[in-house]
Amino acid sequence: MRKKIILDEERMHIVLERLCFQLVEQHGDFTNSVLIGLQPRGAALAERLVKMLRSKGVSHLPLGLLDITFFRDDFRRRDAPLQPNQTKIDFLVEGKRVIFIDDVLYTGRSVRAALDAIHSFGRPADIELLTLIERRFSRKLPIYPNYCGHSVDSIDSERVLVEWKEVHGKDQISIIPHEST
Amino acid sequence: MSQLSTDHLLGIKDLTPEDIQLIFKTADQFKEVINRPIKKVPSLRDITIANLFFENSTRTKLSFELAEKRLSADVLNFSASGSSLSKGETLIDTANNILAMKVDMIVMRHPNPGAAEFLSRRVKATIINAGDGTHEHPTQALLDAFSIRERLGDLSGKKVAVVGDILHSRVALSNVFCLQKAGAEVMLCGPRTLMPLHAESLGVKVSYRLEEALEWCDVANMLRVQKERMDKGYFPSIREYAMQYGLTMKKLKAASRDIVIMHPGPINRGVEITSEVADSDYSIILNQVENGVAIRMAVLYLLANT
Numbered sequence: 001m002r003k004k005i006i007l008d009e010e011r012m013h014i015v016l017e018r019l020c021f022q023l024v025e026q027h028g029d030f031t032n033s034v035l036i037g038l039q040p041r042g043a044a045l046a047e048r049l050v051k052m053l054r055s056k057g058v059s060h061l062p063l064g065l066l067d068i069t070f071f072r073d074d075f076r077r078r079d080a081p082l083q084p085n086q087t088k089i090d091f092l093v094e095g096k097r098v099i100f101i102d103d104v105l106y107t108g109r110s111v112r113a114a115l116d117a118i119h120s121f122g123r124p125a126d127i128e129l130l131t132l133i134e135r136r137f138s139r140k141l142p143i144y145p146n147y148c149g150h151s152v153d154s155i156d157s158e159r160v161l162v163e164w165k166e167v168h169g170k171d172q173i174s175i176i177p178h179e180s181t
Numbered sequence: 182m183s184q185l186s187t188d189h190l191l192g193i194k195d196l197t198p199e200d201i202q203l204i205f206k207t208a209d210q211f212k213e214v215i216n217r218p219i220k221k222v223p224s225l226r227d228i229t230i231a232n233l234f235f236e237n238s239t240r241t242k243l244s245f246e247l248a249e250k251r252l253s254a255d256v257l258n259f260s261a262s263g264s265s266l267s268k269g270e271t272l273i274d275t276a277n278n279i280l281a282m283k284v285d286m287i288v289m290r291h292p293n294p295g296a297a298e299f300l301s302r303r304v305k306a307t308i309i310n311a312g313d314g315t316h317e318h319p320t321q322a323l324l325d326a327f328s329i330r331e332r333l334g335d336l337s338g339k340k341v342a343v344v345g346d347i348l349h350s351r352v353a354l355s356n357v358f359c360l361q362k363a364g365a366e367v368m369l370c371g372p373r374t375l376m377p378l379h380a381e382s383l384g385v386k387v388s389y390r391l392e393e394a395l396e397w398c399d400v401a402n403m404l405r406v407q408k409e410r411m412d413k414g415y416f417p418s419i420r421e422y423a424m425q426y427g428l429t430m431k432k433l434k435a436a437s438r439d440i441v442i443m444h445p446g447p448i449n450r451g452v453e454i455t456s457e458v459a460d461s462d463y464s465i466i467l468n469q470v471e472n473g474v475a476i477r478m479a480v481l482y483l484l485a486n487t
Binding site for chain 2: 067069070071072075076078079080081083084085086087092116117119120121122
């Protein structure tokens with residue numbers, strides 16, 4: 001099966017703009033809110049959103065990166081341990097409104113691990129989830145996004161690939177067969 | 182996804198340079214974890230680890246135990262005193278009895294060289310060597326190299342002098358293997374009586390003068406003088422050793438560049454190193470202790486999956 005483009009650069013930009021406005025609608029000037037990008041792939045989305053929100057006049061925007069490797073529920077169920085990524089949270093989340101940011105929501109297991117992991121940095125007032133792509137009908141846990149860029153129907157043998165201008169040279173989201181990754 | 186090339190950690194000799202870099206990269210993240218407000222992660226929550234210490238230890242035992250607890254493992258502690266060893270039980274029987282209680286990993290310190298390797302061939306558990314006689318002490322070498330990497334940025338091309346009782350030191354041997362595999366140059370320095378024969382065959386430089394070693398090195402790892410071995414007459418007196426091989430601020434300042442000072446502990450203040458040096462900004466002794474927990478967490482995490 002060939003690569004199928006779901007969102008091209010123009011449509012992706014519209015979606016990102018909408019997500020920014022939804023965040024501003026809910027969080028105003030972000031005085032008590034923090035953005036947490038889930039490593040590894042939520043980081044690029046989180047950084048892009050911060051850039052866009054800054055251009056809309058939101059100046060106070062704490063951003064952290066959270067790695068969930070040590071909190072996963074599949075340790076010892078894989079052939080080899082996963083290599084952890086950097087966690088970089090320079091603030092406490094105690095009493096804050098936390099927004100988790102990830103590019104693709106699939107089984108929900110990463111978000112479950114993130115819910116555990118964030119408590120190492122304090123007890124948040126509440127936690128919301130923003131995902132750029134939601135893969136419908138594939139959740140293994142009762143986890144749903146508060147802010148969703150786009151929903152897609154895909155089967156397990158497929159993969160959703162999110163590309164960023166900063167890293168891959170273009171903004172684009174596509175579905176590809178798993179074998180070709 | 183990456184994995185160590187070995188199922189046990191018996192010595193640095195068995196590790197590849199890639200293994201060492203993988204342990205360092207993993208330890209970087211664990212170092213971040215142990216500096217969080219809540220320092221515990223659930224990775225090893227379904228794993229039981231037995232710490233078998235057939236020889237005295239404070240630092241290594243506490244460090245392993247803390248690393249295990251920070252990873253949420255269940256921990257059993259065993260020390261030789263007050264055990265059935267005095268009733269004549271063999272090492273394999275002791276280990277198998279503990280394993281019958283469904284233990285997954287064994288961390289062992291033993292006075293006999295090769296004890297960890299011996300056990301790894303005979304019992305079904307992952308073995309981590311926490312020091313076997315005068316042979317190896319792999320986690321100490323890893324944390325030493327990790328601490329140098331942290332202070333100097335990189336190990337490749339760095340010159341490290343290991344000073345003191347080389348003959349009896351498992352730390353020295355593991356340090357040589359580890360530093361060489363990480364790309365550093367090593368010099369061994371100590372009295373002739375405490376230098377193994379053919380030390381050069383390890384591919385290291387050998388010096389019998391501390392001043393010469395200090396002039397050469399970027400890092401000096403000052404080993405402990407093992408006072409318990411003094412009765413065998415390896416050197417005339419502690420005072421004479423301190424004069425010849427003790428690191429003082431005067432000797433340190435006489436070297437042409439700033440040297441990073443390390444010590445695996447426990448320190449004999451005023452013998453191999455003066456308090457003035459040990460407590461100075463040149464010293465990274467307490468960083469070594471902190472990094473020890475991160476390194477041991479990384480080793481346990483990477484081996485628990487096998």
